[in-house]
Every structure is written in C-alpha cells, then in structure tokens.
Amino acid sequence: MSTSNNAYWKANLRLMFKLLLVWFVVSFGFGILLFDLLNTIQIGGYKLGFWFAQQGSIYVFVALIFIYSRKMAKLDRQFGVEE
Amino acid sequence: MELQTLTYLVVGATFGLYIGIAIWARAGSTKEFYVAGGGIHPVANGMATAADWMSAASFISMAGMIAFMGYGGSVFLMGWTGGFVLLALLLAPYLRKFGKFTVPEFIGDRFYSRTARIVAVICLIVASVTYVIGQMKGIGVAFSRFLEVSYDAGLFIGMAIVFFYAVLGGMKGITYTQIAQYCVLILAYTIPAIFISLNLTGNPFPQLGLGSTLVGTDTFLLDRLDQVVMELGWAEYTTSARLNMTNMFAYTLSLMIGTAGLPHVIIRFFTVPKVADARTSAGWALVFIAILYTTAPAVAGMARLNLMSTIEPSPGQHLAYDDRPAWFKNWEKTGLLQFEDKNGDGLIQYTADLTTNEMVKVDNDIMVLANPEIAKLPNWVIALVAAGGLAAALSTAAGLLLAISSAISHDLLKGVFMPGITEKQELMASRIAMAAAIAMAGYLGFNPPDFAAGTVALAFGLAASSIFPALMMGIFSHRVTKEGAIAGMIAGLCVTLLYVFQHKGIMFIADTSFLGDMAPNWFLGIEPNAFGAVGAIINFAVAAGVSKVTAEPPEDIRRMVENIRVPSGAIATQDH
Numbered sequence: 001m002s003t004s005n006n007a008y009w010k011a012n013l014r015l016m017f018k019l020l021l022v023w024f025v026v027s028f029g030f031g032i033l034l035f036d037l038l039n040t041i042q043i044g045g046y047k048l049g050f051w052f053a054q055q056g057s058i059y060v061f062v063a064l065i066f067i068y069s070r071k072m073a074k075l076d077r078q079f080g081v082e083e
Numbered sequence: 084m085e086l087q088t089l090t091y092l093v094v095g096a097t098f099g100l101y102i103g104i105a106i107w108a109r110a111g112s113t114k115e116f117y118v119a120g121g122g123i124h125p126v127a128n129g130m131a132t133a134a135d136w137m138s139a140a141s142f143i144s145m146a147g148m149i150a151f152m153g154y155g156g157s158v159f160l161m162g163w164t165g166g167f168v169l170l171a172l173l174l175a176p177y178l179r180k181f182g183k184f185t186v187p188e189f190i191g192d193r194f195y196s197r198t199a200r201i202v203a204v205i206c207l208i209v210a211s212v213t214y215v216i217g218q219m220k221g222i223g224v225a226f227s228r229f230l231e232v233s234y235d236a237g238l239f240i241g242m243a244i245v246f247f248y249a250v251l252g253g254m255k256g257i258t259y260t261q262i263a264q265y266c267v268l269i270l271a272y273t274i275p276a277i278f279i280s281l282n283l284t285g286n287p288f289p290q291l292g293l294g295s296t297l298v299g300t301d302t303f304l305l306d307r308l309d310q311v312v313m314e315l316g317w318a319e320y321t322t323s324a325r326l327n328m329t330n331m332f333a334y335t336l337s338l339m340i341g342t343a344g345l346p347h348v349i350i351r352f353f354t355v356p357k358v359a360d361a362r363t364s365a366g367w368a369l370v371f372i373a374i375l376y377t378t379a380p381a382v383a384g385m386a387r388l389n390l391m392s393t394i395e396p397s398p399g400q401h402l403a404y405d406d407r408p409a410w411f412k413n414w415e416k417t418g419l420l421q422f423e424d425k426n427g428d429g430l431i432q433y434t435a436d437l438t439t440n441e442m443v444k445v446d447n448d449i450m451v452l453a454n455p456e457i458a459k460l461p462n463w464v465i466a467l468v469a470a471g472g473l474a475a476a477l478s479t480a481a482g483l484l485l486a487i488s489s490a491i492s493h494d495l496l497k498g499v500f501m502p503g504i505t506e507k508q509e510l511m512a513s514r515i516a517m518a519a520a521i522a523m524a525g526y527l528g529f530n531p532p533d534f535a536a537g538t539v540a541l542a543f544g545l546a547a548s549s550i551f552p553a554l555m556m557g558i559f560s561h562r563v564t565k566e567g568a569i570a571g572m573i574a575g576l577c578v579t580l581l582y583v584f585q586h587k588g589i590m591f592i593a594d595t596s597f598l599g600d601m602a603p604n605w606f607l608g609i610e611p612n613a614f615g616a617v618g619a620i621i622n623f624a625v626a627a628g629v630s631k632v633t634a635e636p637p638e639d640i641r642r643m644v645e646n647i648r649v650p651s652g653a654i655a656t657q658d659h
Contacts, residue, residue: 009648016172023168027161032331035154039322045294045303050321053157054149054380055290058164062369065171069362072176076359081651083357 008079015071019064027057090229090466097267097470098244101260101477105248108256113510116253117184117489118353123258125360129367131258132351134265134474135482136163136342136368137375138214139221142268142475147447149383150390153318155325156383158613162338164369164376169343169551171365175352177558179361180647182654184353186346186486186550187494193557195640196565197499202572203550204490207346210545212527214345215483219528221476228417228452229469235529241477242525249481250517254354257481264474269374271471275455275464276378279385282458289381308388314398315391316435320384327608334613341543341615344551347479347486358650386450389457394433394442401430410456419446484524488516544583548575548618556626558648561641563626566633571626579618583611 030038031053038049046055076082084092110116123131141163149156181189187207191200219238226237248256273289280292284304296303308320317323325331342348351368352361394402404422414420421444422431433442452472455464492513497504504512549572556563556571563571586604609617646654 005645005649012648019172020168023165027165027335028332031157031161032328032335035322035324035328043294044291045296045305047305047321050154050157050305051294053154054160055293055377057161058373058377061164061168062366062373064168065362065366065369068172069359069366072362073359076650079649081649082359083650 004079005081008075008081011075011079012072015068015075019068022060023064026052026060031057084462086462086465087231089462090469093463093466093470094230094473097263097474100263101244102247104259104263105251105256108248108252108259110251110253110255110510113184113493113506113513115255116510116513117485117493118350119253119255119258121354122356123354125355125364126367127262128258128351128355128360128364129369130265130371131261132348132364132368133371133375134261134268134478135351136348136372136479137268137475138479139218139225139472139476141375141379142272143221143225143448143451143472146379146382146386147450149380150387150450151445151447152325153312153320153323155323155331156380158325158331158334158338160376160380162335163342164372165335166339166342167365167369167372169339170348170352171362171369174343174349174551174554174558175361175365176358176650177647178349178554179352179355180358180650180654182353184350185489185493186349186554187490188498190553190557190568191494191498193640193643194553194563194565194568195637196569199553199565199569199572200494200498202569203553204494206545206549206572206576207490208487210345210542210550211347211483211487212524214347214542215480215487215524216527216531218476218480218483219524220531222473222480223528225469225472225476229466229472238525238528241473241480242521242528245477245481245484246518246521249484249521250514253513253517254350254485257485258354260481261478264478265371267467267474268471268478269371271467271474272375272382272451273378275458275460275468276382276385278460278464279389279454279458280381283385283388289385290377293381293384304388305384308384311388311391312435315395315433320387326610329607330609330613333607333609333616337547337613337615337619338543340551340619341547344546344549344554345542346490346546346550347482349554350486350489351482382451382454386454386457389454390445390450391433393457394431401432404429404431407431408457410453413456414449414453418444419449420444480524484517484520487520488513491516491520541580541583543612544579544615544618545576547615548579548622552619552622552626556623558644560630561636561644562630564630564633564636567626567628567630570629571622571624574625575618575622578621579614582606582614582617586611 030049035049039047041048043051114120145159178189183189187200187203190203191197222241223234223238226232227234248260276289277287280289281287283297284292284295285298286292286295293304297307305321312320352364355361355364404424423441423443425441431441432439434440455468492509496512497509552575553568553572646652
C-alpha cells in the first residue's frame with residue numbers, strides 16, 4: 001500500500017473508532033449499563049435512561065452516519081482518492 | 084363509505100401502482116436485474132432500503148411487543164437501528180467498491196475459495212428463506228383480516244403481485260416499487276399515531292407526546308402508564324428489563340450485527356453509483372427507518388394505556404362484557420383477543436395475576452392493527468393501515484427473494500456449475516430462479532413449518548454469527564485465510580444453531596429440546612434469540628486462530644484488500 005493510502009486508511013480507522021465509541025456509549029452505555037443511574041434525571045415525562053433506550057440512541061445513530069460520510073468525503077478529497 | 088369497500092379501494096390502488104411501476108421498470112441486463120444498473124440515487128436507495136428492511140414484524144408486531152415489554156422492548160429499537168451504523172462504517176462502502184453483484188461473491192473472491200462461496204450461499208439461503216416465511220404469513224394474515232378473503236387466496240394475490248414486478252424487473256423493479264411501498268407504509272404508520280398522540284396529549288408529534296402530560300391533567304403519560312400497570316400487578320413499564328441486563332446487552336448486540344449481516348439489506352448498497360453514495364445512502368436509510376422506529380415506542384405506550392383504560396376506566400371500575408366496544412367483538416372473532424369470565428360477574432378483569440386475569444389472550448399484533456379502531460379514528464385510516472401492512476410485507480419479501488435468486492443464478496449457476504453461460508442465459512436463469520423462489524416461499528406460506536415461530540432467532544443468528552464476521556474480517560484484515568474464514572463461519576454457525584436447537588428443539592420441534600427452554604440452563608442467562616453475538620465472537624476467534632497456522636493469503640488478495648479500502652481506482656481481481 002502506498003504511504004498516502006496508508007495514512008488515509010489510518011485516518012479512516014481513527015474516525016471510525018471515535019464514532020463507534022459514541023455508538024456504544026449511547027446505546028449499550030446510556031440505554032442499558034447506566035440505565036438506572038440516568039433514570040434519576042427526568043426530562044419532561046421521560047426518564048433519561050428510558051429516553052436514550054427508546055428515542056435518543058436512534059437520533060444519535062442517524063447523526064453518526066452523516067458525520068461519518070461528511071468527514072470521509074473530506075478525507076477522500078484531502079488524499080485525492082475520491083471517485 | 085363502508086370500511087370494507089374503502090379497504091378494497093385503497094389496497095387496490097396501491098397494487099395498481101406497484102404493477103404500473105413493474106411494467107415501466109423492466110430489466111434488460113443482468114446488471115439491471117441484480118443491482119438496478121448501479122445508478123440509483125442515494126436518497127432513493129435509502130428509501131428503498133428502509134422499505135426492504137422494515138418487514139411485517141416491524142410494522143405489525145414491534146409496537147405490540149414493546150407495549151407488553153415496556154423498557155425491555157428497547158432491544159428491538161436499538162438493535163434494529165444500531166446495525167445501520169455498523170453497516171455504514173464497516174461494510175457498505177467497501178462492498179460497494181468491490182463492485183460485484185452478491186454477498187457470497189465477495190466472500191468467494193476475498194477468501195479465494197469456491198468452498199467459502201458455497202458456505203456463504205448456504206448461510207444466505209437459510210437466513211433468507213426462514214425470514215421470507217414470516218413475510219408470506221404476514222401477507223396472508225393481512226388479507227384475511229382486512230379484506231375477508233381466505234388466507235390462501237390472500238397469499239396467492241400477494242405472490243402474483245411480487246411475481247409480476249420481481250421477475251420482470253429484478254432489482255430495478257423492486258427498487259422503484261419499494262420506494263412507493265415506503266411512502267404507503269410510513270403514512271399508514273404515522274397518521275394513526277399522530278391522531279392518537281393528539282387525543283391523549285394534545286401534541287401532534289408522537290415522539291414528544293410520549294413525554295408529555297395527558298390532556299387536561301398535569302400527570303405525565305408515562306407516569307400514568309407506570310401507575311396503571313403496577314396497580315394491576317405488572318412490572319413498572321419504563322424500567323422492566325428483558326430478563327436481565329446481560330441478556331439485554333447480548334440481545335441488542337445480536338440484532339445489531341445480524342442487521343448489518345443480512346444479505347438482502349447489504350445488496351441494496353450495490354445499487355448506488357459511488358462509494359461516497361453508499362455512505363450517505365445508509366444515513367438516509369436510517370432517517371427513513373427512524374421515522375417509524377421513534378414513532379413505535381409512542382404507539383406502544385399509548386396503545387397500552389388506551390387498552391387498559393378502556394377495560395378499566397378508573398381503578399376498581401371494570402367494563403361490563405356486554406358493553407364491550409365493536410373492535411373488541413371484531414378481534415374476538417379472529418381469536419387474537421379472548422375473554423373468559425372466571426368469576427362470573429360479567430365484568431372484565433385484566434390483571435397480571437394468571438389465576439384471576441380474564442383477558443386470557445391479547446395478541447401483540449392487535450396493538451398496531453386495532454389501534455385506529457380503539458382510538459375511534461375514521462375508516463379511511465383503518466383502510467390505510469391494511470395497505471401499509473401489506474406494503475411492509477411485500478417489500479421485504481421481494482428484497483429477500485432477490486437475494487435468494489441472485490445467490491442461485493449468479494453464485495451457484497454462473498459461479499460454480501456453469502461458468503460458460505452467456506449474459507442472456509444468466510438473465511433468463513435469474514428470472515427462473517426468482518419464479519422458483521416465489522413458488523417455494525408461497526409453498527412454505529401455505530404450509531408453515533412448525534419452526535416458523537422461531538425463524539427470527541434463526542435468521543438473525545445466522546447473519547450475525549456467520550456472514551457479518553466473514554465480511555468484516557475480509558475487509559479489515561489481510562491476514563485472514565480461506566481456511567480461517569471457512570472454519571470461522573462453520574464454527575459460528577454450529578454454535579449458534581446448537582444453542583438455539585438445544586433450548587428450542589431441533590428444527591424447533593419442542594420435544595427434542597434436550598436442555599429444555601428453561602432459564603437456569605441458559606449460558607450466562609442469555610436467551611436463544613440473543614445468542615448470535617456469542618456465535619459471532621466464536622467465529623472471529625476461530626478464524627483468527629486458524630489463520631495464524633495456515634499459509635498467508637496470496638499477494639493478489641492483499642492488493643485486492645488494499646484496493647477496496649480506497650474509493651478511487653479499479654479493482655485488481657479478474658472479472659468472472
């Protein structure tokens with residue numbers, strides 16, 4: 001692999017890990033593991049843990065994919081590998 | 084207008100639309116048949132993916148399951164949406180770059196092995212066939228309930244419609260009908276939800292309504308719901324976990340990686356023009372899915388509350404059986420709702436205590452299907468729900484059938500048994516394979532095997548434990564060898580199947596479950612439906628171990644892996 005492509009792949013992996021960390025935290029973290037703790041906070045009629053499990057995690061998932069595709073488009077241009 | 088006539092009109096109009104699209108979008112080449120020519124706009128593909136993905140289970144059953152599980156039902160919400168993050172970040176762009184037609188084709192090429200390709204075809208067919216049985220049943224049930232034709236006749240009509248656009252148009256016809264089907268199903272799902280949210284909370288957005296106060300009070304809807312279900316002996320709605328937290332964790336993870344590994348979803352990303360489009364398209368797919376998936380928990384909570392307060396308007400004041408509303412009588416006829424006056428007082432007692440509970444059966448599916456009637460919505464809304472349920476089942480069935488038929492005509496016939504056939508012959512073969520797949524799915528719909536109820540576990544378990552890990556390792560590692568991949572897939576598959584079978588019976592025949600469907604025997608308290616995640620971990624471990632002791636993959640495979648990781652440049656492997 002050329003050094004430039006190698007750097008592109010590394011940058012991609014770094015971005016991926018960051019976003020997957022958020023993916024894990026909002027669903028498995030807030031929705032399951034920290035559920036009871038977050039439920040001590042109430043927003044409107046929602047307990048926060050319950051809100052993450054049934055609403056919030058899904059909104060974050062959508063945002064994550066669009067952030068990924070925008071940042072990757074930028075990386076593609078930066079490394080000159082876009083189609 | 085009368086409900087029956089109206090339902091015929093609405094369902095008839097949507098079917099006319101699907102047939103019109105079929106005639107307009109015929110496929111002329113194998114590329115059009117398998118991947119719609121590769122020129123679908125990412126937003127359009129996102130919409131088609133959403134319809135492809137959201138099945139009869141999402142449309143009809145999910146809100147009902149959440150309504151009775153409360154917080155525990157969150158595993159479906161997070162699991163069936165979180166998988167798209169994995170798909171977008173880990174699989175879709177790279178498989179699009181690979182630029183071929185099927186999932187087994189990638190596995191066969193990357194692991195330089197015809198055996199790996201055949202193993203992948205087997206996993207794909209088993210997962211997709213079990214899944215399609217559920218859709219066929221959904222079509223038959225929706226017809227028989229709403230149009231009052233027999234289950235068999237309903238199934239025949241559904242098969243004929245799918246036959247028309249899937250055989251003629253392949254992926255191209257399926258894509259455009261799925262877009263139309265998405266529009267029908269999302270309207271059918273959200274309109275009743277908006278009305279019900281307005282009725283209960285005055286807020287037109289169900290997502291906000293669920294967190295609002297009830298009209299004319301300062302009690303939050305969820306607090307009232309918690310209070311009502313607990314007074315009658317159920318666990319608190321907003322905190323009742325599914326079994327235990329380990330199980331919820333494993334279940335959510337299994338559904339996520341199963342979602343990302345289901346071939347009929349993956350192949351939708353082969354239809355967009357560029358790698359960058361595959362990434363955005365996954366985002367759009369999840370937007371369209373999220374509209375339904377964030378509405379579903381509101382439908383669930385509100386429907387449960389409506390049901391409870393219909394039966395017991397205020398604590399201790401029970402509805403008399405003779406005064407029951409019309410929807411109650413209608414659904415009693417179908418057997419999905421059953422009442423038994425245990426204490427003979429003519430009143431309906433609905434409690435968590437099995438000895439005194441008189442609502443002996445309340446089927447999950449009623450929650451969405453009867454919801455508009457319970458909330459006294461106009462007839463045209465009820466007719467729309469029928470068309471929406473059919474759209475959800477038809478769109479998913481068509482996507483699954485395409486995955487099955489392309490695996491047969493492209494991977495088995497062209498790839499393994501008759502590599503010499505021309506493109507024209509292959510196109511003909513793919514049409515025949517599609518027709519055969521529809522006939523087989525129809526047969527299984529008429530004679531649902533005993534294991535039909537357990538099929539969700541099987542389909543997601545297989546996709547999670549075999550297909551997803553193989554694809555991911557193929558992209559993210561140079562080092563995984565053909566022996567490693569094959570051993571990993573087989574190990575993941577066997578462990579998952581064994582676990583499901585030992586607790587639910589071999590092929591789901593209950594008598595043969597040698598360890599019994601009992602919680603004490605479950606590994607770490609994980610239920611069989613949630614075991615795909617464990618199978619996936621075993622797949623990864625076995626593949627890594629075997630790859631360490633076998634010869635490295637050849638140099639051209641290394642180049643191919645490097646090549647799929649960057650969007651630009653042509654793929655180095657030879658076309659076949």
